Amino acid sequence: MPELPEVETIMQGMRPALEQRFLQKVQVNRPDLRRPFPAHLKETLTQRRIIKLYRRAKYILADLEGGWTLLIHLGMSGRIFIDPPGHPIEERRHEHVVMITDEHTRLALVDPRRFGMVDLFRTEEAAHYPPLASLGIEPLDDGALTPEHLKHALGKSLTPIKNALLDQKRIVGLGNIYVCEALFRASIHPARPATQLTNKERERLCMIIPEILHEAIKAGGSTLRDYVTTDGEKGTFQTMHQVYGREGEECIFCAQHHKKTALIMRITQSGRSTFFCPQHQRK
DNA sequence: ACATGACCCTGTGAGC
DNA sequence: TGCTCACAGGGTCATG
Numbered sequence A: 001m002p003e004l005p006e007v008e009t010i011m012q013g014m015r016p017a018l019e020q021r022f023l024q025k026v027q028v029n030r031p032d033l034r035r036p037f038p039a040h041l042k043e044t045l046t047q048r049r050i051i052k053l054y055r056r057a058k059y060i061l062a063d064l065e066g067g068w069t070l071l072i073h074l075g076m077s078g079r080i081f082i083d084p085p086g087h088p089i090e091e092r093r094h095e096h097v098v099m100i101t102d103e104h105t106r107l108a109l110v111d112p113r114r115f116g117m118v119d120l121f122r123t124e125e126a127a128h129y130p131p132l133a134s135l136g137i138e139p140l141d142d143g144a145l146t147p148e149h150l151k152h153a154l155g156k157s158l159t160p161i162k163n164a165l166l167d168q169k170r171i172v173g174l175g176n177i178y179v180c181e182a183l184f185r186a187s188i189h190p191a192r193p194a195t196q197l198t199n200k201e202r203e204r205l206c207m208i209i210p211e212i213l214h215e216a217i218k219a220g221g222s223t224l225r226d227y228v229t230t231d232g233e234k235g236t237f238q239t240m241h242q243v244y245g246r247e248g249e250e251c252i253f254c255a256q257h258h259k260k261t262a263l264i265m266r267i268t269q270s271g272r273s274t275f276f277c278p279q280h281q282r283k
Numbered sequence B: 001a002c003a004t005g006a007c008c009c010t011g012t013g014a015g016c
Numbered sequence C: 001t002g003c004t005c006a007c008a009g010g011g012t013c014a015t016g
Helices: A004-018 A041-045 A123-128 A147-154 A161-166 A176-185 A199-218 A252-256
Strands: A023-028 A050-056 A059-064 A068-073 A079-083 A095-101 A106-110 A117-122 A265-269 A272-276
Touching: A004 A050, A004 A059, A004 A079, A004 A106, A004 A199, A023 A041, A041 A117, A068 A123, A117 A123, A147 A199, A161 A176, A176 A199, A176 A272
Parallel strands: none
Antiparallel strands: A023 A095, A050 A059, A059 A068, A068 A117, A079 A106, A095 A106, A265 A272
8 A cells, every 4th residue: 555655654653652762562463464473573572662763665664772673564554553642542453563652652553454564673684684685776865866777777677667666676665656647747658668768758757756755745645545644644645646546537737738638548567557648658 | 587477365335 | 235346555476
């Protein structure tokens, strides 16, 4: 579910509750999500101070005292609920991990589909820790997403640009929504072989991708169904979607640029929906 | 080395 | 009302 803007929003929402706090009580309600939890999860977290929270790709990371780092991935349906001290606790399904801080703030990881992940690794091993080791360009880092770096990341790959931009080994943070939106704004057909993009097209992507991600973070992310921020608020970026979920509707870009009316199409690429305008996103 | 498809799981909404 | 089907924001394997 959550792509970079949603993960960033959630992480920022967790910060005031977690940074510099001790975890007074940790409840682990099942043995695994996509993978087994580390056997020592509860023991390692309990009574430990959280130094800082940050994000890499779509992972939420927390450095803990004693050299451990906690990693949380929300998969497709993962959410974090934060209940302030004294808040009545409502009954929620799929609360897999619950953490209560020394200030009595309650954080619950809820993930109905269980595609998420919770793990621990030694902080100094981050560069060799498999889920993080092979990640690609972090698009919001200063100087990271340049046309040259993007060219290198796409390499000689003949895979469709849509799939290449979803591949976290090349560039991180984009998911199905933001890839569709980026290609739409950059006027690039999603089926174009990745390696065959022109310099101009790579330049446009390098402008547009951070632009969209920043706008989406500002809007608190996109809520399609059930995504909510840690305050329980919905994101509002879905109202700014220009193609995603708009199959059969009129292309906004073509309407603005006095082109002939065009209708948004939906195709399937590697089993996932792609939305695009067949008129201005040229092959 | 690379690309594709199956798979992991539950929930929801559309259509009958 | 209740059923079946398609589809959902992601990542990892096995296979070719």
